[in-house]
Amino acid sequence: SGCGTFTVLSSxxxxxxxxxxxxxxxxxxxxxxxxxxxxxxxxxxxxxxxxSLLFGALFASLTGGFLIDRFGRRFAIIIASSLLxxxxxxxxxxxxxxxxxxxxxxxxxxxxxSSIATCVYIAEIAPQHRRGLLVSLNELMIVIGILCAYISNxxxxxxxxxxxxxxxxxxxxxxxxxxxxxxxxxxPRFLVMKNDDEAARKVLERLRETSDATKELTVxxxxxxxxxxxxxxDLFRSKxxxxxxxxxGLTLVFxxxxxxxxxxxxxxxxxxxxxxxxxxxxASLASTGVGVVKVVSTVPATVFVDQVGSKTFLCIGSSxxxxxxxxxxxxxxxxxxxxxxxxxxxxxxxxxxxxQGNLTGVTNGSLKDIYANMVSPERxxxxxxxxxxxxxxxxxxxxxxxxxxxxxxxxxESGEVPSVLKWVSLASLLVYVxxxxxxxxxxxxxxxxxxxxxxxxxxAMALTSSMNWGINLLISLTFLTVxxxxxxxxxxxxxxxxxxxxLGFVIVFIPETKGCSLEQISTELAKQRxxxxxxxxxxxxxxKLVPVELAKREKEQLY
Numbered sequence: 001s002g003c004g005t006f007t008v009l010s011s012x013x014x015x016x017x018x019x020x021x022x023x024x025x026x027x028x029x030x031x032x033x034x035x036x037x038x039x040x041x042x043x044x045x046x047x048x049x050x051x052s053l054l055f056g057a058l059f060a061s062l063t064g065g066f067l068i069d070r071f072g073r074r075f076a077i078i079i080a081s082s083l084l085x086x087x088x089x090x091x092x093x094x095x096x097x098x099x100x101x102x103x104x105x106x107x108x109x110x111x112x113x114s115s116i117a118t119c120v121y122i123a124e125i126a127p128q129h130r131r132g133l134l135v136s137l138n139e140l141m142i143v144i145g146i147l148c149a150y151i152s153n154x155x156x157x158x159x160x161x162x163x164x165x166x167x168x169x170x171x172x173x174x175x176x177x178x179x180x181x182x183x184x185x186x187x188p189r190f191l192v193m194k195n196d197d198e199a200a201r202k203v204l205e206r207l208r209e210t211s212d213a214t215k216e217l218t219v220x221x222x223x224x225x226x227x228x229x230x231x232x233x234d235l236f237r238s239k240x241x242x243x244x245x246x247x248x249g250l251t252l253v254f255x256x257x258x259x260x261x262x263x264x265x266x267x268x269x270x271x272x273x274x275x276x277x278x279x280x281x282x283a284s285l286a287s288t289g290v291g292v293v294k295v296v297s298t299v300p301a302t303v304f305v306d307q308v309g310s311k312t313f314l315c316i317g318s319s320x321x322x323x324x325x326x327x328x329x330x331x332x333x334x335x336x337x338x339x340x341x342x343x344x345x346x347x348x349x350x351x352x353x354x355x356q357g358n359l360t361g362v363t364n365g366s367l368k369d370i371y372a373n374m375v376s377p378e379r380x381x382x383x384x385x386x387x388x389x390x391x392x393x394x395x396x397x398x399x400x401x402x403x404x405x406x407x408x409x410x411x412x413e414s415g416e417v418p419s420v421l422k423w424v425s426l427a428s429l430l431v432y433v434x435x436x437x438x439x440x441x442x443x444x445x446x447x448x449x450x451x452x453x454x455x456x457x458x459x460a461m462a463l464t465s466s467m468n469w470g471i472n473l474l475i476s477l478t479f480l481t482v483x484x485x486x487x488x489x490x491x492x493x494x495x496x497x498x499x500x501x502x503l504g505f506v507i508v509f510i511p512e513t514k515g516c517s518l519e520q521i522s523t524e525l526a527k528q529r530x531x532x533x534x535x536x537x538x539x540x541x542x543x544k545l546v547p548v549e550l551a552k553r554e555k556e557q558l559y
Contacts, residue, residue: 004209010184011122011134016177017077017114018138020084020170022145023152024053024107026291030153031163038161039097043480052101054473056108061469064113065462069193073121073458074186080114081178083107084170091167103167112469115445116461123449124187124457125207128517132305135449136298139442143298147291154288188217189518192224219519230456235463240526245451248509249464255502256444257471259321260495261436263479293430297437309514310443311506317439318503322496324432329492331425440502450513453522 028050036046068076087106090099118138126134152169156162188207191200197217204213235246301313452460483491513521 004207006209007125007127007130007207008134010125010207011137013177013180013184014077014118014121015138015141016173016180017080017111017118018141019145019148020081020174020177021111021115022142022147023149023170024084024111024145025142026146026149027152027166028053030150030157031166033153033157034161034163035100038095038163039100041097045097047477047480049097049100049104051473051477052104053108053111054469054476056105056110057112057469058108058466058473059105060109060112061116061462061466063462064116064465065459067113068117068120068458068462069456072186072190073117073124074181074184076117077114077121078178078181080110080117081174081181083113084110085174085178088167088171088174092164095161108469112465116458116465119445119449120457120461121187123518124189125185127208128520129306129515131450131518132310132446132514133302135446136302136305136442139445140295140298140302143291143294143437143441147288147295150288150291189220189224192217192220197221219517222519230453232456232459235456235460240453242453245525246460246463249448249451249460250467251505252444252447252510253464253468254471255318255498255505256440257468257475258495258498259318259436259440259502260325260475260491260498261433261441262472262476289426290430290433293434294437294441297434298442301438301442305443305446306514309512310446311510311512314439314443314447314506314510315503317435317437317441317443318499318506320435321432321439322499322503324428324435325492325496325499327428328425328432329489329496331421331428332487332489332492334421447510447513450518450521451511451525 032046032049035041035049039045041049064076067079084107087103087110090106091103094100119135122135122138123131149166152166156165159165185203185206186199188200188203191197191203200220201213201217204216205211208216230242235242237243305313448461448464449457479491511521511525516524
C-alpha cells in the first residue's frame, strides 16, 4: 500500500491542530510579561493564568475519548478548531483577569481534544511504513507553532496591548482548518467500526491511490472484529494485556511531564530573565532561540523515525536531557537566582519604562511620580517583611527608577549575572530542549497511538492524555512556588533524576514498533507471554514486531 498524495495532504491538514496547539502553549511565555504588567498580577495569579489552559485540557481529556470513539476523529478535530476560534475571540475585547481565565480554559479544551483526535486520525489513515513520519508530523507542527509564538512574543514585546495581536493570530487559521477538515474523509478504521465497509473501501482506495484496497480492508475488519467490543473498564483488566499496555502509556506520559519540559515552555521568558536576560525583549528573543532549536531538532526525528525507530530516539533523548540538566543545575547554583522575585518585579512601571520610545510627552520623572502615587512606601515595606530577599530587590528597583532604567532580572549580589554563566545556562537549556524534541516530545505520542486496539484507541488515548494534562497542571501551577522554596538548581537536579528514570523505563518496557501495521502491533502485544515475563515488560529482548517474525511465531505455534 502506497502513501498517496491525498494521504499526505489529509495528514498535513489534520496536523494544523499541532501548529495551533504549539502556538497557544508557547504564546503565554511572552504574553504573560505584558498581561502581568497591565493587570498587576501576583505570582500566584500568573501561575493560574498559565494553568487555566491546563484545567480546560484536563477536562477535555477526561471526556474527549468518548466523543472521538462515538462521533469520529475528523468530527472531533472540527469541533476543536471551532472552539479554539471561539476561545480566542473571547479574549480580545476585554482586559479582565476573569475573562482571560475563561478564554484560556476554552482554548485548553480545544487543544486537548485536537491533540488526541489528530494523533489517532493520522495513525489510522497512514500506511504502516510511513506511519511514524506522518504521526510525528503533528509534533513537528507543534514545535513550529511554539517557534511562531516566540517570534510573535518578540515582535509584539514593545507594542502597546501586543498580547491581543498574539492571541488573535490563530483565529483565521483555526477557522480554515475546521472548513478544510469537513471536506476530508473519515478514518477508514472508524468507518469499519460503524459497519460501513463500502465507504471504508472507497476511502482506502483514495488514500492509497489504488483501484483495489480489498486486502487492506480485510485485515482491518479482521482485527477490529473483536476490538470494537472493548469497554472502558477493559483498559484496567488483564484481557489481551490491556492493563499492562495502559500502565506503559500512563508511565510514559508521566515522564513527559516530570522531566520539566512544560515549565521551560510556559516560563521560558521568566527563566531567561532570571539568568541575566534582563529586558522583556531580550528574554523573548532568547526564548525564540529555544523555539528554533525545537524545530531543528524535531525535523531529523520526524524524517528518520521509520528507519531508526521510536525506542532508539527515546533513549538518546532521555540520556542527553540528563546531562544538560545537570549542567544547568550546576551553573544556576553559582547565579543565585530567585524566579519569584523576577515575577514580582513585573509591575506597571517596568512595562512602561521599557517602552519609553512608544510614549510621547511623558518624562522619566513624571512616570516616577505616577508610580509613587500608585505604590506607597508602606506597601513596599510590607512586601519586604513578608518575602525574604525582596527588601534588597525593591531598593535596587527604586534606585534604578531614579536613573530612568528598567532593572527587572537577575538577583546576584552585584545585580548582574556574569556573561559566561548566562550563556552557558542558555546553551545547556537549548541542548535540553533539543534532546526532548528528538525523544519524549514526538516519540511518546507515536508509541501511544500504536499500542492500543483500534476499538478503544480514542478512550485509551484520552485517559493517557488526562494523565498528561493533570501532571502538567500540577507542575505548572506550583513551578514558581517550588523554585522559590528550593531554588532553580535543585529543580534541575530533580528533573535530572526523572530523566534517568525515564531512560531506564524506556529500555525495559517500551517495544520497538517500526515497520509494523497497527493490527500486527496489537496482535503481538496481546500475547500472554508479555504478562508472564519475569521482568513484566513488553520488550524483554527488544524484539522487532515485523511481519516475518509474526508469521514465523504463528507457524511455530501450530506445531
